[in-house]
Amino acid sequence: MSEPRFDDALIETARKAFAGRVEFLKSAPTLEYLPDPSVPEVAFAGRSNVGKSSLLNALTNRSNLARTSNTPGRTQELNFFEVGDPLTLRLVDMPGYGFAKAPKDVVKKWRFLINDFLRGRQVLKRALVLIDARHGIKDVDRDILKMLDDAAVSYRIVLTKADKIKASDLADVTARTEEEARKRPAAHPDIIATSSEKGMGIAELRAAVLEAIG
Numbered sequence: 001m002s003e004p005r006f007d008d009a010l011i012e013t014a015r016k017a018f019a020g021r022v023e024f025l026k027s028a029p030t031l032e033y034l035p036d037p038s039v040p041e042v043a044f045a046g047r048s049n050v051g052k053s054s055l056l057n058a059l060t061n062r063s064n065l066a067r068t069s070n071t072p073g074r075t076q077e078l079n080f081f082e083v084g085d086p087l088t089l090r091l092v093d094m095p096g097y098g099f100a101k102a103p104k105d106v107v108k109k110w111r112f113l114i115n116d117f118l119r120g121r122q123v124l125k126r127a128l129v130l131i132d133a134r135h136g137i138k139d140v141d142r143d144i145l146k147m148l149d150d151a152a153v154s155y156r157i158v159l160t161k162a163d164k165i166k167a168s169d170l171a172d173v174t175a176r177t178e179e180e181a182r183k184r185p186a187a188h189p190d191i192i193a194t195s196s197e198k199g200m201g202i203a204e205l206r207a208a209v210l211e212a213i214g
Contacts, residue, residue: 006207014206021085022060027077031116035080037123040213041090045114045144046130047098051160054196055130056081056093059205066093076110078117089213092124098140114144118151126188126212127155128205133162133193136173137180149186156188156208157181163195 006014028034046052053066065081079093094117095110102110118124127148131137137145137157148155157177162170174191181187192208194201 006204006211010207010210011203014210015203017084017088017210018060018206020083022062022065022081022083024065025080025082025090027079029077030113031120034078034117034121035090037121039087039089039123040125041080041092041121041123042125042209042212043092043094043127044130045094045127045148045155046096046160047132047138047140048096050096050130050132051196052093052096052130055158055160055194055205056091058194058196058199058202059209060091076106078113089209091209094127097144098138115147115151118147118153124153125214126209127153128158128208129155130158130160131177133159133170133173134165137177145184145187149184152186154186154188154212156212157191158201158205159191159193161195162193162200163198 025035026033044052044056056066057063060081060083066079076095078095081091081093083089083091094114097110118127129141129144129148131141145155159170159174159177165173170193174193177191178189181191182189192201192204194205
């Protein structure tokens with residue numbers, strides 16, 4: 001499997017960026033609550049319980065920036081976090097998808113919110129789609145990948161919980177994920193495998209965020 005390569009200078013710049021100011025800005029339940037599109041944004045998408053909040057906390061080196069929960073589908077709004085002083089970029093925590101127990105009207109509202117956000121947000125530079133390394137890409141993930149492809153939003157797939165499986169299994173799921181990514185028009189071909197608990201891939205993920213905003 002091919003690991004993404006980032007030069008040492010970018011890795012260090014990214015480390016410093018996320019060691020500085022990172023603050024919660026606001027939640028947007030609907031599009032009229034979105035912050036002004038004044039800086040580049042990178043969005044995080046993933047099905048419920050994929051470890052998105054834990055990864056955001058690890059990325060920003062904060063223990064409780066994003067709230068973690070064992071209840072799938074708790075986040076039903078777009079949550080915005082500001083990075084840098086002066087402000088450099090925003091991270092967007094998108095509502096988790098694939099929550100089977102949610103009412104149909106909630107799922108419908110989620111789809112409209114996400115679809116409209118992806119299609120209309122000019123400052124959105126990239127989405128990072130989180131996939132549980134233990135399971136690989138599921139059909140519910142393919143739905144969001146198709147939304148991103150259709151909206152022409154560049155995205156990179158990030159494997160989470162990579163410490164929970166054997167190295168040989170991780171190599172296999174990474175290879176299969178890369179093979180699928182290469183067939184998708186808006187997908188970045190390189191996959192980043194991460195572990196929030198062990199810190200695996202976090203430096204590379206920070207560099208990928210900075211690379212995305214150019």
